[in-house]
Amino acid sequence: MSSGKKMWSAALLATAVLAVTAACGSGSGGESADGKVKLRFSYWGSDARQKMTEEVIKKFEAKNPTIDVEGEFSDFASYYETLSTKVAGSDAPDVITLEIRGLREYADRGTLADLASKVNTADIDGKVLSTGAIDGKQFAIPTGVNAFSLVVNPALVESNGQKLPDDTKWTWEEYVDLASKISAKSGGKVTGTQLSWNPAYLQIYAAQKGEPFYQGNKLGLTPATIKEWWAVMQNLVKTKGSPDAAKSSEIGASAIDQSLLATNAGAMGMWWSNQLGAVVKASGQNMDLLRMPKTAGATSGGMFLQPAMFYTASSKSEHAAEAAKFIDYLINDPEAGGIILSDRGLPASSKVLAAVKDKLPDADKKTLDFLDEVKSELSDPPAAPPKGASAMEDILKRYTEEVLFARMTPDDAAQKFITEANASIAG
Template identity: 35%
Template sequence: MADFTRRQFAALAIGGIGASFFLTGCGPQAASSQTSSADDAYKEATLVLGWWGNAVRNENTANLIDLYQKQHDSITIKPRPGEWSTYWTKLSTQVAGGTMPDIVQMDQKYIAEYGGRGALLDLTKHKALDLSDFPKSALESGTYDGKVYGINAGQNAYSVFANADVFAELGIETPDDETWTWDDFFEIAQSVTDASGGDVIGTSLVAQDADLMVWARQKGEELYSEDGKIGVSKESITSWFEYLLKLSSSGSGPNPDAFTQDVSAAVEQSLFATKKAAMGWSWTNQLLAYSDATGSDVRLLKLPSFDGNAGAAGMFFKPSMFWSASSKTKNPAQTAAFIDFLVNDIDAAKIGLAERGMPVNPTVLDAIREDLSDADKAGLEFLESIEDDVKSTPPIPPTGTSTVQATIQRYAGIVLFEEQSPADAAQALHDEMTGLIS
């Protein structure tokens, strides 16, 4: 088998989260149930803010901090920016050592991991944070075991990205995403590879947990069940692996080596961004980044389905990220007030716009709608266009599954390198995912 990619290795290192928690005896803590009133929201305090991001997000966040401190000179915010590849390992170490930032940027994969082990604050117990304008589904997405551990910082959806300029140059029509099937997707991808003489392949393959999740939803299953178990069957995983292998071996998708390199590549260096693939798979909040990287007309397409019905494609809205708080914070009221600023303040929204995903508070979204870039407006239009096609929200990933994406990608690589059959790899993946939860 090929060596692990850098991203896979970094993700697997996150497995230390559980060990760190258990070694330090970090279980449910009384601190996580603390409450606070709005009266203390602006009493003098120093708060630490941690997040992962890039240069653009770091600048936006610095501007947010400056604005808040100008509005409330009694509050000092200490920034702790980081990068995705090391963020989670560092955070687990901070939690174990009792130095977790007061406010942290959180991903849905880790809500149960941290919230279920008592490291996060139940944000519904703090009056300085107003959640009255948040849709119920947005609050549920950050809820675990009846407690809201994360406030949706922005919303996005998984979609197919299509480079309309590449399609036009090859004389191929951009797909009809209202009716296309998985067979159509394969044929279109193959036509791109054939028309370009192999210089451009039809589609990239990233094999994220979102890909398997959508495939499972179209089979009437979920990646995880409501009671915190594996919801996808071995049969569905097998059929998904078979489809990935078909795309790769036909040349309509990347060969195994190209796949391995692509899943670890930065956005700007990916197959789709470098126009070596006419279609790619990503989240809607990445549209601006891919548009800038390609310099092309990049369009968002609804996902293919088995029967050509977009309403049966298993699409869903996902929090791009959350704002969460440490259960050990010494300043819960001030922490809640700062999160309220991040998600409800219109001036704050005009700084961040859609960089962390499309705002969920409808009042805030309406206030910045006209300030969005053309790419972000297209992303918002796509999100609004799929509202009728989104039938349900997937269950939150249970405790123990923070490394599942890297695990899925590893087995996808094994299948593409033909080191295991799709059926054998599906059995092994299913067993490993079950073991992670156990």
């Protein structure tokens, strides 16, 4: 979910999912030595996520003594490559965690089971739930929701002689100006912000210009919008509101707890709202969420709700009913929700969210308040993007760096980015 993470190769994934559709049977499921049904559950994340997930699994097993759940955990960087290898070898886990960027890749190849009527979704907002549906089939159940936002350290802004913006009306020019002033006032001790090339950032910027990121199996972006978006980054580097190109590339490839904001070396940064807690924990500082700046004359802020991730089930699972039961527990049981809290986004189930609201850490309560505040301004959650979108962040990052390092002109880079991106999602 976070910018700078290496996504899986579209070619590798295509090969994997093609292979599984041709294969017979599945290596998933089976029975434990004591005769219990064995489910395999794949997911990625931090050590903290692994610990809480193992706790949830134990609670589920206690309620369902005939089922054993085996967690298959990895870091994000290696998750999809490992998963695609398993799928290609007819060894798909029974329950699979996916991002929206990879959902269509797996669904269109017959890898996923239709979970309609198998998991209780009555308490999930219909628009959010629809993001997990493709061609009328509910292949994925959203774990929780978040929004790509600006995270700010108010103390660092104010201690460097600046004021927090009125985020209901601030512009990208004001964002660059604020960042550069913070950097200048601190004498190099604090940088105003750090760059981001997360596609969600460009998607928001494009929406402010009235352009969709995807239009069918093509990009809906114009070269002019992409160049304007790059100009914001170029101006940040030029005014020293952000680190230079080399340092920005280095920071962008690191984990969130190594970001400028999390290490108290930066005052602002862009992340998904459910990552606020990680920044607060790493920095030990109070943080706020702000609306993204706007282009001049924008009628929409461009921000949108998006599922943090999805739970899906393998269509080849030998234990489809038990897989659906486990997903239902993860989504709908307040006991599970009380352990997971907002780690996978604020709970998608309204009943679970109400049950765990008072247990949320202060940072997550702040996230909930922020999303409630901006709810009426948010666009509907986008549908799953085209096949090949899983490679978009890598492609975008590569051409963004070509521009920032001045190895390509924005004109040339924009045309080549569009050509390569369209080839990736052509289907």
